[in-house]
Amino acid sequence: MSFLLVQALSGLATAATLFLVSSGLTIVFGVTRIVNFAHGSFYMVGAYAGWSLIERFGGTPAGFWGSVAAAALAMGVLGAAMEIGLLRRLYRSPELFQLLGTFGVVLVVQDLTAWAWGPEDLLGRRAPGLKGSIDILDQPFPLYDLVLIGLGPLVLGLLWLLFNRTRWGTLVRAATQDREMTSALGVDPARLFTGVLFLGCALAGLGGALQVPRESVTLQMDMAIVVEAFVVVVVGGMGSLTGAFLASLLIGQLQAFGILVFPQITLVLVFLFMAVVLVLRPHGLLGRPDEAPPTAPATVTVPLLAGRHAGTWALALLPVLAAAPLVAGDYALILLTEVVILALFAASLHLLIGLGGLVSFGHAAWFGLGAYGSALLVRHLDAPMPLALAGAPVLAGLGALVAGWFCVRRSGLYFAMLTLAFAQIVWSIVFQWYAVTGGDNGILGVWPPGWAAGKATYYWLTLALCGGALWLLYRAAFAPFGYALRAGRDSGLRAESVGIDVRRFQWMAFVLAGAAAGLAGGLYAFAKGSVFPTLLAVPQSVDALVMVLMGGIQTITGPLAGAVVFHLLESEVMSLTDWWRLVLGLIIVALVLVFPKGIVGFLSGIRSRT
Amino acid sequence: MSEALLTVDGLQAWYGRAHILDGIALTVGHGEVVALMGRNGAGKTTTLKAIMGLVERRATTLRFDRRELSALPAHRIARLGVGYVPEDRRIFADLTVEENLEVGRQPPRPGAPSWTPEKLFALFPNLAEMRGRRGTRMSGGEQQMLTLARTLMGNPSLLLLDEPSEGLAPLIVRQMADAVRRLKAEGLSVLLSEQSLSFASAVADRACVIETGRLRWTGTMTELMTDNGVRAAYLAV
Numbered sequence: 001m002s003f004l005l006v007q008a009l010s011g012l013a014t015a016a017t018l019f020l021v022s023s024g025l026t027i028v029f030g031v032t033r034i035v036n037f038a039h040g041s042f043y044m045v046g047a048y049a050g051w052s053l054i055e056r057f058g059g060t061p062a063g064f065w066g067s068v069a070a071a072a073l074a075m076g077v078l079g080a081a082m083e084i085g086l087l088r089r090l091y092r093s094p095e096l097f098q099l100l101g102t103f104g105v106v107l108v109v110q111d112l113t114a115w116a117w118g119p120e121d122l123l124g125r126r127a128p129g130l131k132g133s134i135d136i137l138d139q140p141f142p143l144y145d146l147v148l149i150g151l152g153p154l155v156l157g158l159l160w161l162l163f164n165r166t167r168w169g170t171l172v173r174a175a176t177q178d179r180e181m182t183s184a185l186g187v188d189p190a191r192l193f194t195g196v197l198f199l200g201c202a203l204a205g206l207g208g209a210l211q212v213p214r215e216s217v218t219l220q221m222d223m224a225i226v227v228e229a230f231v232v233v234v235v236g237g238m239g240s241l242t243g244a245f246l247a248s249l250l251i252g253q254l255q256a257f258g259i260l261v262f263p264q265i266t267l268v269l270v271f272l273f274m275a276v277v278l279v280l281r282p283h284g285l286l287g288r289p290d291e292a293p294p295t296a297p298a299t300v301t302v303p304l305l306a307g308r309h310a311g312t313w314a315l316a317l318l319p320v321l322a323a324a325p326l327v328a329g330d331y332a333l334i335l336l337t338e339v340v341i342l343a344l345f346a347a348s349l350h351l352l353i354g355l356g357g358l359v360s361f362g363h364a365a366w367f368g369l370g371a372y373g374s375a376l377l378v379r380h381l382d383a384p385m386p387l388a389l390a391g392a393p394v395l396a397g398l399g400a401l402v403a404g405w406f407c408v409r410r411s412g413l414y415f416a417m418l419t420l421a422f423a424q425i426v427w428s429i430v431f432q433w434y435a436v437t438g439g440d441n442g443i444l445g446v447w448p449p450g451w452a453a454g455k456a457t458y459y460w461l462t463l464a465l466c467g468g469a470l471w472l473l474y475r476a477a478f479a480p481f482g483y484a485l486r487a488g489r490d491s492g493l494r495a496e497s498v499g500i501d502v503r504r505f506q507w508m509a510f511v512l513a514g515a516a517a518g519l520a521g522g523l524y525a526f527a528k529g530s531v532f533p534t535l536l537a538v539p540q541s542v543d544a545l546v547m548v549l550m551g552g553i554q555t556i557t558g559p560l561a562g563a564v565v566f567h568l569l570e571s572e573v574m575s576l577t578d579w580w581r582l583v584l585g586l587i588i589v590a591l592v593l594v595f596p597k598g599i600v601g602f603l604s605g606i607r608s609r610t
Numbered sequence: 611m612s613e614a615l616l617t618v619d620g621l622q623a624w625y626g627r628a629h630i631l632d633g634i635a636l637t638v639g640h641g642e643v644v645a646l647m648g649r650n651g652a653g654k655t656t657t658l659k660a661i662m663g664l665v666e667r668r669a670t671t672l673r674f675d676r677r678e679l680s681a682l683p684a685h686r687i688a689r690l691g692v693g694y695v696p697e698d699r700r701i702f703a704d705l706t707v708e709e710n711l712e713v714g715r716q717p718p719r720p721g722a723p724s725w726t727p728e729k730l731f732a733l734f735p736n737l738a739e740m741r742g743r744r745g746t747r748m749s750g751g752e753q754q755m756l757t758l759a760r761t762l763m764g765n766p767s768l769l770l771l772d773e774p775s776e777g778l779a780p781l782i783v784r785q786m787a788d789a790v791r792r793l794k795a796e797g798l799s800v801l802l803s804e805q806s807l808s809f810a811s812a813v814a815d816r817a818c819v820i821e822t823g824r825l826r827w828t829g830t831m832t833e834l835m836t837d838n839g840v841r842a843a844y845l846a847v
Contacts, residue, residue: 170709170713177705181700183684184664184694186689187685
């Protein structure tokens with residue numbers, strides 16, 4: 001009994017931190033309609049800054065709490081700077097650009113933090129005056145955690161007062177509902193938004209700095225917390241503070257008790273909880289339908305540039321590509337093989353984004369499932385390569401069939417969040433199911449058999465399979481299936497009213513895209529000879545998004561060009577520096593700000609202008 | 611004669627690629643009520659939005675109180691003393707009546723009548739009884755009153771009033787007309803868009819008639835009421 005009570009209390013302490021971070025995220029979303037991926041970075045840097053300050057001044061209670069407050073304020077200032085430098089230019093962009101742009105900031109901040117504080121985990125000192133523990137029904141419980149438990153409701157109360165009892169709060173709530181009308185009444189929205197980012201990021205920084213006495217400060221804190229905060233915000237209802245509080249409590253308890261019952265799959269539990277809530281209450285626990293983010297179609301100004309040219313080009317390119325082994329060396333062939341695989345991966349994502357208007361943030365799940373499918377068939381069943389390769393799209397397609405049923409129920413940002421959640425589920429299964437997947441160590445020794453071991457043979461095999469899959473995707477785009485998908489993207493309501501079952505087409509597209517990505521993953525596993533959980537992780541999904549974005553969303557050949565450029569950048573530029581995250585992050589931010597139409601869109605823009 | 615409060619010339623406006631306004635010209639004098647008349651889709655609402663800076667626009671002259679507006683964003687225009695009352699009301703539904711008024715509040719402005727919630731509650735007695743009520747729980751007429759009151763909280767000297775009588779019960783329309791006349795008596799200038807000739811003739815001094823984004827006719831309200839040709843060509847449905 002007393003053990004359960006202490007467990008519940010520690011769940012409350014977790015919930016408090018979770019609430020501090022998620023409240024900032026939900027406030028920022030409510031006003032700016034941007035899901036700030038970089039929110040976790042402010043939490044992480046808040047913890048690092050808090051650590052440094054506490055080391056220096058944290059000997060006394062005043063010094064400790066002053067350090068925590070200073071770290072929070074510093075994060076607020078950085079958040080305001082990000083609003084002015086980046087977010088302000090993204091308010092009218094499609095959500096894909098907003099998510100990617102802020103993810104670019106995540107990468108940049110990771111490298112800058114590593115540069116400033118070093119790669120080692122840091123252990124902070126305990127809070128002076130709160131080092132001991134108190135006995136609760138004969139079980140010791142840390143005093144500091146009790147303080148945290150009290151802090152959650154306190155911050156909720158203060159925020160409520162701020163939003164309901166001050167002019168600033170009233171203006172923010174007004175701008176949340178109708179930005180344009182608020183500015184027509186003489187309120188400068190830009191200054192309001194800068195203030196909101198200050199507040200939101202300061203809360204994240206506060207959450208981070210308060211963690212210093214509880215756990216070590218690491219470079220992995222940012223992604224871990226931001227994904228959890230996403231779940232909290234989505235479960236609570238996007239933009240709802242009370243909802244975030246409630247969801248934090250629930251998820252805190254879910255984690256505290258889940259670890260007792262299913263220690264292996266606590267992560268899975270959290271994401272399953274989110275998926276179930278979203279299916280039962282589509283707008284979250286306390287969210288309202290009108291708070292649903294608008295689904296800005298990815299700037300559909302030009303219809304998909306069609307066809308005949310792309311087909312001719314592809315036919316002309318094929319013999320050139322097929323002849324490559326005659327001149328290229330082994331290294332170049334390996335590179336080319338990977339480019340071809342990534343082109344299929346990117347094109348499969350493009351099917352969802354470009355045609356369906358469905359921005360998936362978890363496409364790596366299917367790539368990784370394909371890769372693991374092949375590797376597991378080889379490892380556990382000793383399957384020959386053709387069978388293992390055939391298994392890749394099947395496993396990925398089945399995974400996408402299940403996940404897609406949930407995901408296509410929602411559109412826009414909720415779709416992005418759901419796909420992210422499913423990718424995290426798959427990732428955590430692979431990561432935690434050590435006996436089968438090898439966990440962090442991955443699966444090694446997945447090489448092609450003798451007849452396909454030559455670099456040239458494997459390249460031809462890849463080219464044939466990917467070429468065939470690409471041709472299928474291309475055909476699908478200009479078949480009635482593709483038209484229905486695009487109709488659903490541009491106006492779901494009108495498409496429904498002419499008899500198109502939009503959701504079913506989106507589901508089919510989701511499965512098709514998943515299977516295609518799975519085939520790419522299977523080929524990738526044999527090309528590399530090994531698979532690791534990183535293949536299913538968020539950065540891999542982002543890579544695919546960057547390829548699609550680089551190529552340009554509204555061009556059918558875009559993803560192919562994007563894959564070529566991205567992979568060359570990755571292997572020829574980023575591998576030369578330890579700061580590849582910084583480089584990649586800056587590339588992403590630049591892409592989002594300067595070349596929103598991608599390479600192909602940019603080139604055809606120049607062509608049509610002259 | 612001193613310069614008009616608002617001078618618009620060569621006003622063009624776009625929604626994306628659609629060219630909506632093509633060379634609108636009009637003036638509103640100090641203390642004058644001008645009605646912008648025209649059929650559905652003629653460009654009345656867009657004209658008001660263009661003056662307010664809410665749509666992409668260009669103009670050879672867009673001057674208010676001797677200040678050029680073309681380069682200013684909406685909130686700066688509002689702070690100069692231009693009050694905008696949208697046709698679709700756009701009440702902040704989650705905010706109470708008093709909070710809606712608070713959003714509109716700006717410092718008093720020399721040369722313009724200055725308003726407090728109490729003065730506005732005297733002008734619109736219905737609102738006084740529901741000051742703590744949220745916008746979602748108000749009738750259309752009450753919302754229209756609140757929209758107007760909210761804009762007045764900014765102490766404007768010029769009011770851009772978009773279709774004030776649209777969709778309201780006859781009794782409320784009469785109250786609305788009374789309110790506009792009282793605002794004029796307080797010294798406010800008003801540019802209102804209207805489809806209803808009877809409402810316009812009850813409150814306006816002059817009229818500008820537009821069709822398909824162009825100015826077609828301008829004159830006093832009395833002239834418009836007697837000119838059957840203009841009414842038949844541009845206003846009759």
